[in-house]
Amino acid sequence: MTIAAKFEIEYLQYLDAEGKEVRKDLPAFAKDLDHMVELYKLMLSTRVFDAKSIALQRTGKLGTYASCLGHEAAHVGIGSAMKPEDVYAPSYREYGAQLYRGVQPREVYMYWGGDERGNDYQKEPARHDFAWSVPIATQCLHAAGSALAFKIRGEKRVAVCTIGDGGSSKGDFYGAINIAGAQNLPLVAVIVNNQWAISVPRKIQSGAPTLAQKGIAAGLFCIQVDGNDIIAVRKAMEDALDRARNGEGGSVLELVTYRLGDHTTADDARRYRGKEEVDEAWAKEPMKRLRNWLVKKKVWDDAKEEAWKAECDEWMDNEVNAYLETRTQPVSAMFDYTFAELPADLEKQRDHVLSLDQKAH
Amino acid sequence: MAQITLIEAVTQALAYEMAHDESVVVLGEDVGVNGGVFRATQGLQEKFGELRVLDTPLDETTIAGVTVGLAVQGMKPVAEAQFEGFIYPMMEQIACHAARMRNRTRGRLTVPAVWRAPWGGGIRAPEHHSEANEHLFTNIPGLRVVLPSSPARAYGLLLAAIRDPDPVMFFEPKRIYRQYKEEVPDDGEALPLDVCFVLRDGSDVTIVTWGAQVKESLEAADALAAEGISAEVIDVATLTPLDFDTIAESVAKTGRCVIVHEAPKTAGFGAEIAARLAEECMYDLLAPVERVTGPDTHIPLFRLEMKYLPSVELVVDAAKRTLAAS
Numbered sequence: 001m002t003i004a005a006k007f008e009i010e011y012l013q014y015l016d017a018e019g020k021e022v023r024k025d026l027p028a029f030a031k032d033l034d035h036m037v038e039l040y041k042l043m044l045s046t047r048v049f050d051a052k053s054i055a056l057q058r059t060g061k062l063g064t065y066a067s068c069l070g071h072e073a074a075h076v077g078i079g080s081a082m083k084p085e086d087v088y089a090p091s092y093r094e095y096g097a098q099l100y101r102g103v104q105p106r107e108v109y110m111y112w113g114g115d116e117r118g119n120d121y122q123k124e125p126a127r128h129d130f131a132w133s134v135p136i137a138t139q140c141l142h143a144a145g146s147a148l149a150f151k152i153r154g155e156k157r158v159a160v161c162t163i164g165d166g167g168s169s170k171g172d173f174y175g176a177i178n179i180a181g182a183q184n185l186p187l188v189a190v191i192v193n194n195q196w197a198i199s200v201p202r203k204i205q206s207g208a209p210t211l212a213q214k215g216i217a218a219g220l221f222c223i224q225v226d227g228n229d230i231i232a233v234r235k236a237m238e239d240a241l242d243r244a245r246n247g248e249g250g251s252v253l254e255l256v257t258y259r260l261g262d263h264t265t266a267d268d269a270r271r272y273r274g275k276e277e278v279d280e281a282w283a284k285e286p287m288k289r290l291r292n293w294l295v296k297k298k299v300w301d302d303a304k305e306e307a308w309k310a311e312c313d314e315w316m317d318n319e320v321n322a323y324l325e326t327r328t329q330p331v332s333a334m335f336d337y338t339f340a341e342l343p344a345d346l347e348k349q350r351d352h353v354l355s356l357d358q359k360a361h
Numbered sequence: 362m363a364q365i366t367l368i369e370a371v372t373q374a375l376a377y378e379m380a381h382d383e384s385v386v387v388l389g390e391d392v393g394v395n396g397g398v399f400r401a402t403q404g405l406q407e408k409f410g411e412l413r414v415l416d417t418p419l420d421e422t423t424i425a426g427v428t429v430g431l432a433v434q435g436m437k438p439v440a441e442a443q444f445e446g447f448i449y450p451m452m453e454q455i456a457c458h459a460a461r462m463r464n465r466t467r468g469r470l471t472v473p474a475v476w477r478a479p480w481g482g483g484i485r486a487p488e489h490h491s492e493a494n495e496h497l498f499t500n501i502p503g504l505r506v507v508l509p510s511s512p513a514r515a516y517g518l519l520l521a522a523i524r525d526p527d528p529v530m531f532f533e534p535k536r537i538y539r540q541y542k543e544e545v546p547d548d549g550e551a552l553p554l555d556v557c558f559v560l561r562d563g564s565d566v567t568i569v570t571w572g573a574q575v576k577e578s579l580e581a582a583d584a585l586a587a588e589g590i591s592a593e594v595i596d597v598a599t600l601t602p603l604d605f606d607t608i609a610e611s612v613a614k615t616g617r618c619v620i621v622h623e624a625p626k627t628a629g630f631g632a633e634i635a636a637r638l639a640e641e642c643m644y645d646l647l648a649p650v651e652r653v654t655g656p657d658t659h660i661p662l663f664r665l666e667m668k669y670l671p672s673v674e675l676v677v678d679a680a681k682r683t684l685a686a687s
Contacts (some may be wrong), residue, residue: 069399083576089433116465116466116467118468118471119467119469120464121469126518127469129468130470131465131466131469133458133484134457135453135457135458138426138453138454138457138458139467140426140528141423141425141426141427141428141429141430142429142430142433142453142458143430144427144430145426145427145428145430145431145432145433145434145438146425146427146430146431146433146434147430148415148427148430148431149430149431149434149435149436150434151412152386152412152413159430169437171420171422171450172422173421173424175422176423178418178420179418179420179423179424179427182418183415194525198443209681219424227645237523250364283673315581321467333467336466337464337466337467338464339463339464339503339526339527339602340463340471340504340525340526340527343555343602344555344602344604344606345602345603345604345605346602
């Protein structure tokens with residue numbers, strides 16, 4: 001038998017569900033315990049933020065909201081590995097990565113609270129990142145196009161996109177990794193496999209044993225990672241970003257995690273999955289293992305946890321207040337950003353809408 | 362000065378802008394060594410290199426989405442859809458992202474991109490190679506839809522489209538790609554994207570059209586003139602945002618209007634113009650507005666396609682009906 005091609009997919013994990021090291025060769029960043037505490041703190045603030053968002057929605061102060069519960073290691077791992085000059089193209093629940101890059105909670109609230117200004121991220125580097133992408137996987141091609149722009153201009157920058165396990169079924173994802181392979185683009189495509197695309201389980205998305213291996217067909221480096229282990233996520237991301245930055249090609253990462261919450265606040269996951277499965281997933285969630293590890297290293301304890309939670313509460317309360325105090329945009333805002341300059345024909349429509357609005361007051 | 366065809370004017374505009382603006386890149390299927398299946402990008406890869414004239418994988422979705430990414434990063438991509446009939450997979454990226462990026466980010470991110478596509482029927486091409494579907498794009502906010510109908514307008518409008526800070530669909534009537542030559546100075550002068558062009562002055566009836574039907578409409582005006590009927594011919598050129606004032610002024614003068622396009626009749630862009638005439642020019646009209654369009658069928662394979670496309674005779678007949686009515 002002649003073999004035309006052969007491949008294997010590495011699985012990367014450093015910490016098990018209890019926070020025990022399963023391998024000894026910890027990456028350099030993990031030896032900087034202050035930094036690891038910073039990562040833990042951001043994971044915790046992401047969780048506090050998420051709970052606050054859901055409470056806002058339940059009390060009628062937010063529209064539909066997509067929770068990130070259980071994705072904290074995956075998202076913070078992605079955001080913390082990227083350099084400021086890189087570009088991020090998320091889907092719609094990667095708040096941990098985005099908070100790291102300067103998206104403010106008030107902006108998230110504004111977007112899900114029905115105000116486009118939530119997409120107008122004020123702080124760098126988020127300001128040059130893409131906004132949330134609702135049509136599934138379409139953002140993968142925006143990242144590929146960004147990566148192509150970097151290549152054309154000879155810039156040492158990397159474009160990162162994230163999609164879910166469901167998103168990895170879409171042509172846009174395949175198209176993005178395909179052109180990244182063909183043109184050797186600095187693209188890192190991260191599949192955050194949280195096992196559920198609303199009600200459809202991972203096994204219905206693909207017969208492939210890993211989603212990471214989809215990148216093999218595109219000629220990219222592929223790896224499957226314990227997405228609840230931030231050390232593994234961060235290491236895989238750093239390696240992928242380095243390769244891309246050095247012109248050694250793009251990567252597909254599959255971060256295996258679990259969506260502990262509903263798809264969005266409009267969803268009820270009890271309709272399609274059992275309590276037992278969710279309980280099992282809770283046993284593997286990302287906060288506990290990092291906390292255990294940090295406690296064992298004597299750099300974290302209950303008092304610090306409570307103190308940081310209180311700080312997060314205060315931070316989020318400030319953000320919520322800023323959001324709730326934001327006045328609705330004037331009616332003309334629906335016209336103002338359609339084109340760089342309002343065309344004469346559209347100006348007439350705007351004036352008509354404004355005159356109706358004035359009558360109503 | 363050399364006389365050039367419409368498609369050569371497209372090439373000339375692309376070459377001019379690529380030479381003067383480093384951020385302009387061309388991408389699509391077969392646009393590189395082959396110079397495009399119609400040769401619109403002939404010689405560009407030799408001049409500007411494989412990265413700025415990029416042959417993409419054969420996937421329209423990829424072309425469209427990568428174009429959005431390039432544009433957001435400050436490039437000015439000119440993407441080619443090889444035929445209008447293959448543009449459908451691009452529509453999600455165009456409608457959901459290109460056309461609304463500025464709006465949904467309150468101006469933070471923008472998409473200064475052009476999508477070019479050989480458009481329309483009449484060249485005895487295979488199935489899916491002859492569509493006219495501009496109306497599917499004119500209903501998308503945030504998008505400009507442009508159809509040139511002469512070498513000079515192809516040059517000037519394409520330059521304007523590339524320089525425009527917002528996304529532009531640039532549909533090239535392939536039936537008249539090589540219909541005739543005219544002098545087009547390579548002076549980098551763009552034409553405005555916010556006006557209709559009055560190609561022929563007249564006093565009895567206004568013929569409003571765009572794309573390849575400009576040819577039939579001008580010939581119809583000649584035929585009508587031979588019978589003593591004076592027809593004004595307007596090339597809409599930029600369908601959206603529409604310069605309705607030019608059409609309204611003409612109809613105020615003639616009192617009659619015939620709209621000519623090859624796309625299917627129902628909800629074609631002619632319906633929009635007719636509706637605007639009814640809304641805003643009712644009392645100027647001396648006769649019902651006439652539409653000469655493709656029927657609400659798929660354009661037939663090529664043995665019957667010329668029966669589908671509006672003909673000079675049909676335009677002349679419609680114009681005469683407007684005169685008979687008043």
